[in-house]
Amino acid sequence: MVKDNGGEMVVSRAVIKRRISEEKDWTKRLIVEPLLKPIILNEVSISLDFHLGNRFAIYPRRRIGHHRPISELFHDISLPEFFVPMGRDLILHPGEVLLGTTLEWFCLPCDLMAYVIGRSIWGRRGLVIATALAVQPASTGLITLELTNVGDVSIYLNPGTCIGQLFFHQVHEPYLDDSGRRSSFSGSGRPQLGEYCMQESEKKLFRYQRQEKMASPKMREGEYCRMSFMGPV
Numbered sequence: 001m002v003k004d005n006g007g008e009m010v011v012s013r014a015v016i017k018r019r020i021s022e023e024k025d026w027t028k029r030l031i032v033e034p035l036l037k038p039i040i041l042n043e044v045s046i047s048l049d050f051h052l053g054n055r056f057a058i059y060p061r062r063r064i065g066h067h068r069p070i071s072e073l074f075h076d077i078s079l080p081e082f083f084v085p086m087g088r089d090l091i092l093h094p095g096e097v098l099l100g101t102t103l104e105w106f107c108l109p110c111d112l113m114a115y116v117i118g119r120s121i122w123g124r125r126g127l128v129i130a131t132a133l134a135v136q137p138a139s140t141g142l143i144t145l146e147l148t149n150v151g152d153v154s155i156y157l158n159p160g161t162c163i164g165q166l167f168f169h170q171v172h173e174p175y176l177d178d179s180g181r182r183s184s185f186s187g188s189g190r191p192q193l194g195e196y197c198m199q200e201s202e203k204k205l206f207r208y209q210r211q212e213k214m215a216s217p218k219m220r221e222g223e224y225c226r227m228s229f230m231g232p233v
Contacts (some may be wrong), residue, residue, distance in 0.1 A: 002132075009169065010044075010046060010047055010167055010168070010169060011112065011167075011169060011170055011202060012170035013045065013046050015168075016030065016048055016140065019109070019112070020032060020035065020141050025227075027109060027110065028109045028111060029107075029109060029209060030106075030107070030108060030109060030112060030168075031105075031107035032048070032102065032104050032105070032106055033104065033105045034103070035050065035104075036051070043084075045082070045165065046167070047117070047166060047167050047211060048165060048166045048168070049162050049164070049165050049224075050102045050103065050104050050143070050162070050163070050164055050165065050166060051102065051103040051104065051159075051160055051161060051163065052100055052102070052103060052145075052158070052160065052161045052163045053100060053101040053102055053103040053142060053159060053231055054083050054084055054085065054086070054103070054159045054161050055081060055082075055083055055100070055101055056081065056082055056083075056084060056090065056098055056099060056100050057079040057080065057081045057082075057098075057099040058079065058080065058082075058096070058097075058098050058099070059079060059097060059170055062221060079099065081183060081221060083193045084159050084190035085159070086159055087158075087159050088158070088159070089156045089157060089158045090156070090157050091154050091155070091156055091157075092127070092147060092149045092154065092155045092156075092157055092213065093149060093154050094126070094149050094151060094153065095149065095150075096148070096149055097130075097146060097147070098146075098147045098148075098157075099144060099145070099146060099147070100144075100145045100147050100157075101142040101143065101144055101145060102142050102143045102164075103159070103160065104142070105140075105141060105142055106135070106140065106141070106142075106143065107139075107140045107141065108135060108136075108137055108138060108139050108140070108170075109137065109138070109174075110137045110138050110171070110174040111137065111170060111171045111174035112137060112168050112170065112171065112191060113134060113135060113136055113137050113168070113169050114135040114166040114168045114169070115127075115133055115134060115135070115166065115167045116133055116134075116135065116143060116145070116164060116165075116166060117133075117165050117166075117167070118163065118164045119162065119163060119164055119165065122163060124150050125151060125157050126150050126151020126152070126153070126155060127147060127149060127150075127151075127157075127163075128147075128148045128149075128150050129145050129147060129148075129163070129164055129233055130144065130147075130148050135166070137171050137174060145163070145164070173226070
């Protein structure tokens with residue numbers, strides 16, 4: 001482990017290698033497929049590199065005028081997908097957002113989580129991996145990447161390119177029963193926009209808002225504006 005102020009923080013390269021190739025306890029095994037040898041032999045970084053996959057999804061600008069995640073229907077979150085073979089490229093224009101995936105399929109044990117970080121060589125050219133960043137313990141599948149071109153010129157992307165890296169952290173009190181804690185993206189084999197799952201705290205806030213509106217039909221305009229950002233449910 002790489003330690004910070006006496007506490008264990010980032011998992012070291014040696015631990016990553018051991019978890020992938022030498023761990024006998026399958027509940028603690030880190031599975032990466034395909035595992036490209038040069039990655040695991042790289043002793044310079046404490047992270048694990050990943051590559052850009054072949055499947056992509058893009059927002060059709062003419063069809064989607066806006067996003068309202070809490071009330072979207074199935075057809076709102078279904079994006080057209082396309083496949084780019086190895087050796088070919090695609091162009092990401094300035095201001096565009098493209099959903100892609102990692103080439104690698106990951107299965108994390110219950111006591112490891114990871115952060116997704118883009119490589120600076122791409123970031124300096126305007127490519128940002130604006131992903132959710134955290135990969136939860138016990139997650140399985142390809143990792144969806146939100147690729148955004150924040151630069152002024154187009155960027156050519158090639159499947160198979162080393163586009164980012166994972167930094168692993170130890171979970172000190174792992175959830176042995178992870179059945180209810182997996183992400184809605186877990187097990188995914190393609191890029192997904194994802195369905196918004198409302199949390200209990202949000203439901204309570206929305207119910208409170210409705211009650212306030214019903215109790216105060218002549219609510220002052222300023223009060224309504226402060227609450228209206230939640231919108232109807």
